Amino acid sequence: TFDNLELNLHHCEACGAQRQPAAGNQHHRHLQQQQQQQQQQPQQQQQQQQQQQQQQQPQHQGAPHLRCGLPGCVRHAQCFGFCCQDHADKARARGLLAPQDPSTVDRVLLGGSGDFCVELLRRQHPDYAAVKQQFLSSWRKSEQGPPRVERLLKIRSALEIREAFAEYAQAVVGNVRRRFHGTSQSESCTFGTHPEKAPCSDKECRVCCICRRTFSLLHAGETFGGPRNTSALRYGPGLYFSATSGKSNDYAEGSERMKHEARGAQRRWRCMFVCHVAIGKAHLTTEGWLPQQQCPPPGYDAVVGEVGENLWCTPCLHEDSGLGHEVLYIDADNYVLEDPTSLFDEALYLETGSIFWPDSYWLDPFSILWSIVDHHEPLLSAGSETGQLLVNKAVHRVSLAVASYFNTEGGMIYHKFATYGDNDLWRMGWLAMGKNYSQVEHLPDDIGYLSSVDGETFCGTARLQKHPRSGEPLFLHLGSYKLSEHLGKEFPLKSAIKVIPVKPHPKRYEATWFCF
Numbered sequence: 331t332f333d334n335l336e337l338n339l340h341h342c343e344a345c346g347a348q349r350q351p352a353a354g355n356q357h358h359r360h361l362q363q364q365q366q367q368q369q370q371q372p373q374q375q376q377q378q379q380q381q382q383q384q385q386q387q388p389q390h391q392g393a394p395h396l397r398c399g400l401p402g403c404v405r406h407a408q409c410f411g412f413c414c415q416d417h418a419d420k421a422r423a424r425g426l427l428a429p430q431d432p433s434t435v436d437r438v439l440l441g442g443s444g445d446f447c448v449e450l451l452r453r454q455h456p457d458y459a460a461v462k463q464q465f466l467s468s469w470r471k472s473e474q475g476p477p478r479v480e481r482l483l484k485i486r487s488a489l490e491i492r493e494a495f496a497e498y499a500q501a502v503v504g505n506v507r508r509r510f511h512g513t514s515q516s517e518s519c520t521f522g523t524h525p526e527k528a529p530c531s532d533k534e535c536r537v538c539c540i541c542r543r544t545f546s547l548l549h550a551g552e553t554f555g556g557p558r559n560t561s562a563l564r565y566g567p568g569l570y571f572s573a574t575s576g577k578s579n580d581y582a583e584g585s586e587r588m589k590h591e592a593r594g595a596q597r598r599w600r601c602m603f604v605c606h607v608a609i610g611k612a613h614l615t616t617e618g619w620l621p622q623q624q625c626p627p628p629g630y631d632a633v634v635g636e637v638g639e640n641l642w643c644t645p646c647l648h649e650d651s652g653l654g655h656e657v658l659y660i661d662a663d664n665y666v667l668e669d670p671t672s673l674f675d676e677a678l679y680l681e682t683g684s685i686f687w688p689d690s691y692w693l694d695p696f697s698i699l700w701s702i703v704d705h706h707e708p709l710l711s712a713g714s715e716t717g718q719l720l721v722n723k724a725v726h727r728v729s730l731a732v733a734s735y736f737n738t739e740g741g742m743i744y745h746k747f748a749t750y751g752d753n754d755l756w757r758m759g760w761l762a763m764g765k766n767y768s769q770v771e772h773l774p775d776d777i778g779y780l781s782s783v784d785g786e787t788f789c790g791t792a793r794l795q796k797h798p799r800s801g802e803p804l805f806l807h808l809g810s811y812k813l814s815e816h817l818g819k820e821f822p823l824k825s826a827i828k829v830i831p832v833k834p835h836p837k838r839y840e841a842t843w844f845c846f
Contacts, residue, residue: 396432397432398411398412398413398417399411399412399417399418399421399426399427399428399429399432399437399438400412400413400417400418400420400421400426401426401436401437401526403417407428407432410428411427411428411429411430411432412428424526425439425440425528426438426439426440426526427439427440427447429449433452433454434451434452434454434455434456435449435450435451435452435455436450436451436452436525437449437450437525437526438450439526439527439528439529440528441528441529441541441542442528442529442530442531442542442681443488443542443681443682443683443766444766445488445489445490445725446485446486446487446488446491446541446542447486448483448484448485448486448528448529448541449483449484449486450481450482450483450525451481451482451483451484455482455484457482457484458482461482461508461604462479462482464508464575464604465479465510465575465602465604466479466575468510468573468574468575468576469574469575469576469579470574470576470577471576471579476575476576477600480599481522481525483522485541487544488725490724490725490726490727490728491543491544491724491725493727494723494724494727495544495606495608498608499608502608502609502610502611502631503610503611505608505609505610505611505612506606506607506608506609507573507606507607507609508604508605508606508607509571509572509573509604509605509607510571510572510573510574510575510577510578510602510603510604510605511545511569511570511571511572511578511581511602511603511605512578512579512580512581512582512583512585512600512602512603513536513537513540513581513582513584513585513603514535514536514537514582514583514584514585515535515536515537515538515584515585515587515601516530516532516534516535516537516538517587518530518532519532519535519537519538521537521538521541522537522585522599522601523587523589523599529541529542531677531680531681533675533677533680536584537585537601537603539680540603542680543680543683543722543724543725544724545569545605546656547567547568547569548656548674564620564635565620565625565626565633565635566620566625567625568625568633571605571607575602578602579600579602582600582601582602583600585600585601585602586598586599586600587599609631609632609634610630610631610632611629611630611631611632612630612631612632612633612634613626613627613630613632613633613634614634614636615633615634615635615636616635616636620633656674656721656722656723656724657720657721657722657723658670658673658674658718658719658720659718659719659720659721660717660718660719660805661716661717661718661807663717663807663808664717664718664805664806664807664808665805665806665807665808666804666805667803667804667805667806668797668802668803668804670804670805673685673720673798674720676798676799677799678768678770678798678799679720679722679768679798681766681768682765682766682767682768683721683722683725683726684719684720684721684722684725684726684760684767684768685719685720685721685767685768685769685770685798686714686716686719686756686757686767686768686769686770687714687715687717687718687719687769687770687774687795687796687805688711688712688713688714688715688769688770688771688772688773688774689712689713689714689715689774689793690712690715690773690774690776690793691712691713692710692711692712692713693709693710693711693712693713693754695710699754699758702758702762703758703761703762704762705761705762709761711769712769712773713754714754714756714757714769715774715793715795715807716754716755716756717793717795717805717807718795718805718807719756726759726760726765728763728765729759729760729762729763729765730756730759731759732758732759732762732763733755733756733758733759733760734759736755736758736759737755768798770795770796770798771798772796772797772798772801773796774793774794774795774796775793775794775796775803776792776793776794777791777792777793777794777806778791778792791808791809792806792807792808792809793806793807793809794806794807795807
């Protein structure tokens with residue numbers, strides 16, 4: 331229309347402002363600016379989108395806290411700590427896990443048992459500087475300067491061990507201190523000196539045994555390459571630590587090895603533990619030796635030696651854990667035929683922290699048991715005969731608690747349909763929690779007599795259980811004549827033996843005979 335034509339003639343097409351007659355070619359320039367703005371607008375929008383994407387992505391490709399968990403790769407972590415599935419598979423093949431924070435942890439080595447790991451710390455780790463400084467400042471060796479700290483590795487113990495430590499620390503009113511401990515290492519073991527080697531499985535390697543199972547009173551008094559001698563210990567059998575790294579270094583000689591450097595040079599390497607120790611109530615002494623009844627005195631949890639007239643060495647600490655977490659359970663009607671203490675050093679036990687012995691019957695693959703413990707594939711194996719059980723309670727305390735629940739709350743379900751009493755009740759706790767266990771392969775022998783009626787019918791009275799490795803007789807578990815509180819009222823009673831742990835030697839046993 332005319333009005334629109336007038337508007338178009340007298341107003342700017344870009345902004346609608348009224349034109350000025352004297353403006354000359356300003357309108358043309360205005361149109362050019364408007365066209366340039368229209369051309370620049372898509373470019374600005376594209377730049378804004380790129381900036382938003384950059385804010386959402388890592389600042390640069392090699393950012394340590396976002397880096398792939400495979401050592402040597404600097405790409406971004408996309409899935410479960412790795413940049414791709416291929417690198418995740420390669421890490422798994424090398425026994426590596428993805429660090430939760432690659433900026434402070436270089437790599438994570440998975441332990442052989444699968445329930446613990448070792449972290450190789452970077453200098454940026456919050457514990458690195460403090461631990462290194464404590465080690466160097468407490469060296470106190472006048473004849474030589476402090477050594478160089480090559481690397482720090484942090485042990486992530488199994489959950490059961492950490493919980494057991496927390497419980498004990500609470501029971502003894504804490505007083506947790508960071509202390510040093512030196513020990514020996516197998517000659518073939520390269521853990522510590524090689525950054526990609528996890529703790530070995532050699533039972534003679536003290537360093538790796540501690541990594542796997544923490545400390546044990548069973549090895550108190552053992553020396554590198556020598557027999558156990560608790561009489562040589564200053565404050566009796568116990569776990570010894572020191573506030574002085576140089577003192578603990580005296581006991582780390584068995585971990586020393588020579589490593590070849592560039593240009594033919596050689597360097598001596600040793601390893602040392604830095605441990606959190608729950609001291610509890612400590613008895614302080616300057617005596618070089620204490621009698622057995624004072625190790626520690628009644629009412630105390632530990633003995634702490636201080637430098638004095640009779641104690642010239644740097645402070646030494648003895649801590650009696652009192653946990654007794656490595657136990658051989660046997661029934662009171664079970665005869666021990668040989669010294670069973672060697673069982674604690676058997677490979678089957680070291681691998682899983684528990685050993686079960688088989689029964690004469692085989693498990694029912696159609697039992698309701700498998701759905702109860704959420705075990706989708708039935709075990710095609712012999713049942714468990716629970717007259718004897720070797721277990722590390724610190725490792726399997728949760729499984730033991732589940733077995734206890736089955737026993738007290740199970741009623742007909744567990745006792746009748748599932749386990750026929752206590753035969754497999756213990757092992758069900760392991761299966762329910764998905765824990766590994768070991769079972770002896772040697773089947774038991776039945777001990778008994780032929781019937782006096784026909785001379786052919788076999789009457790079993792006991793089971794003969796075998797040693798896990800040698801297959802030699804180890805336990806004789808009575809079956810027909812049982813030890814009972816109802817003396818003579820139900821059935822005849824025979825002799826029985828009861829094994830009692832002797833403090834502070836959990837592996838020693840005391841034979842107590844009951845004859846009726």
